[in-house]
Amino acid sequence: MARRSSRYRWAGAARRSLLKWSYGINAKSLLPSTIQRACQLAMGTPKGPVFVSIPMEYLFDKMTKNAAAENVPLPAPMADPAAIAELAELLSAAKNPVIVTEEAGSSPAVVEQLVELAELLGAGVVESRASSYVNFPRTHPLHDGFEPQEFLQEADAILLLGVVAPWHPASKKLNPGTKVAVLSDNPLRSELPYWGFPVNQILTGEIESSMKYLLDAVKKKVSKGTGDAARRAETWRGRHDARRASWKEDAVCRKEQKPIDTRWVTYELAQVIPPDAIVVEETITHRLSIHRYLDMLKPGTFFAGCIGGLGTGTGTALGVKAANPKRPVLCLIGDGAFNYDPGLAALGVCQEHNLPIMIVLYNNYGYHSQKSGVPRFFPDGFAVKNQDFIGISINPSPDYATIARAFDGYGEKVEEPGEVRAALQRGLKAIAAGQLALIDVRLAKAAETNERPDRAN
Numbered sequence: 001m002a003r004r005s006s007r008y009r010w011a012g013a014a015r016r017s018l019l020k021w022s023y024g025i026n027a028k029s030l031l032p033s034t035i036q037r038a039c040q041l042a043m044g045t046p047k048g049p050v051f052v053s054i055p056m057e058y059l060f061d062k063m064t065k066n067a068a069a070e071n072v073p074l075p076a077p078m079a080d081p082a083a084i085a086e087l088a089e090l091l092s093a094a095k096n097p098v099i100v101t102e103e104a105g106s107s108p109a110v111v112e113q114l115v116e117l118a119e120l121l122g123a124g125v126v127e128s129r130a131s132s133y134v135n136f137p138r139t140h141p142l143h144d145g146f147e148p149q150e151f152l153q154e155a156d157a158i159l160l161l162g163v164v165a166p167w168h169p170a171s172k173k174l175n176p177g178t179k180v181a182v183l184s185d186n187p188l189r190s191e192l193p194y195w196g197f198p199v200n201q202i203l204t205g206e207i208e209s210s211m212k213y214l215l216d217a218v219k220k221k222v223s224k225g226t227g228d229a230a231r232r233a234e235t236w237r238g239r240h241d242a243r244r245a246s247w248k249e250d251a252v253c254r255k256e257q258k259p260i261d262t263r264w265v266t267y268e269l270a271q272v273i274p275p276d277a278i279v280v281e282e283t284i285t286h287r288l289s290i291h292r293y294l295d296m297l298k299p300g301t302f303f304a305g306c307i308g309g310l311g312t313g314t315g316t317a318l319g320v321k322a323a324n325p326k327r328p329v330l331c332l333i334g335d336g337a338f339n340y341d342p343g344l345a346a347l348g349v350c351q352e353h354n355l356p357i358m359i360v361l362y363n364n365y366g367y368h369s370q371k372s373g374v375p376r377f378f379p380d381g382f383a384v385k386n387q388d389f390i391g392i393s394i395n396p397s398p399d400y401a402t403i404a405r406a407f408d409g410y411g412e413k414v415e416e417p418g419e420v421r422a423a424l425q426r427g428l429k430a431i432a433a434g435q436l437a438l439i440d441v442r443l444a445k446a447a448e449t450n451e452r453p454d455r456a457n
Contacts, residue, residue: 125144330358411438
């Protein structure tokens with residue numbers, strides 16, 4: 001009994017650290033109002049998960065009380081108007097403003113506002129590698145990649161818009177006169193144990209409503225296409241074009257490389273992905289390539305399936321497919337992540353509920369992210385000297401394509417770089433016909449390489 005009690009106490013504590021709100025119903029009459037309250041809090045700013053514990057016997061019983069009237073939507077809290085005016089002054093007067101974002105794309109409307117603001121200011125917009133959404137159109141000439149730290153020395157004003165941890169380490173040096181402002185519904189990220197970024201101005205409020213007022217304030221000070229802003233925009237355009245050309249060359253030069261390279265896989269995917277596709281990603285060492293080469297994705301069509309740890313990518317993809325049954329949904333996932341996911345259950349849901357998704361397995365035979373840090377930080381350690389990295393290999397690798405076929409799906413293993421595009425096309429054809437697909441692309445083994453494409457410049 002004691003063991004059971006302690007386990008439940010631990011579970012309750014774990015829930016509280018992950019949730020906005022939790023409640024255990026102890027009277028069936030409370031069920032309708034509690035569910036409404038839970039939905040209200042989940043959708044309130046900042047949006048997040050809630051948890052309601054319901055005894056099973058209440059679910060089988062008749063309700064003794066009707067549900068209350070529909071919840072009235074709560075207005076989103078806007079940042080302080082005086083602080084917004086101060087921020088508008090800072091950005092308008094800056095000689096080289098830079099905007100850094102990671103989560104603005106959770107609302108496509110915010111992305112539209114951000115494009116307008118960046119064009120007014122002639123400001124470069126940089127995402128981080130960890131971005132969970134498409135936060136800015138990646139073919140826009142003011143988009144300048146996924147490495148904010150590249151611009152910390154040259155910017156004199158930085159707006160952190162919906163960020164979690166925009167660069168690492170947080171102590172990266174800025175110019176002495178650089179001013180940093182953060183705008184978010186959770187600007188100091190209270191869920192994190194450490195957030196040491198240098199900030200001169202904090203604006204707490206729902207981003208969409210706050211951005212509307214910020215745009216209005218900036219428009220009173222700056223006209224689109226004027227002198228300094230236009231010159232800055234041309235500089236950013238040159239950088240943007242050169243960067244994209246360099247990325248393309250970096251992928252194309254690997255078209256015959258064996259084992260297959262992550263960059264080539266993602267570049268080939270970009271050539272065949274349908275324009276209405278939605279992508280869910282749960283990778284670590286492959287994420288930067290996905291950001292760089294799938295630049296045609298629009299706001300609202302990319303979601304990170306990695307939420308605090310591995311194991312949620314396929315479930316997220318199935319949820320996206322259930323919400324968008326007529327659109328192709330792709331789950332890009334590493335083999336390590338796939339082994340954390342409930343893979344068999346996910347394939348079973350695809351089969352049973354007619355939710356055909358295409359899983360592209362970036363298979364490096366293990367957990368490269370865990371291994372790659374060891375040589376960097378412990379170059380003289382046992383693992384490096386003996387080339388024995390405990391717990392990082394999934395080798396021999398299962399025949400994942402066969403597993404897909406066991407659920408009436410289409411499965412294919414790809415080991416030749418010249419076969420990547422055709423295999424992806426066959427997978428897309430399968431899901432268009434209502435059949436799940438799994439394309440297992442064999443990359444260099446994690447145990448045999450130290451190169452990480454996400455560390456590339």
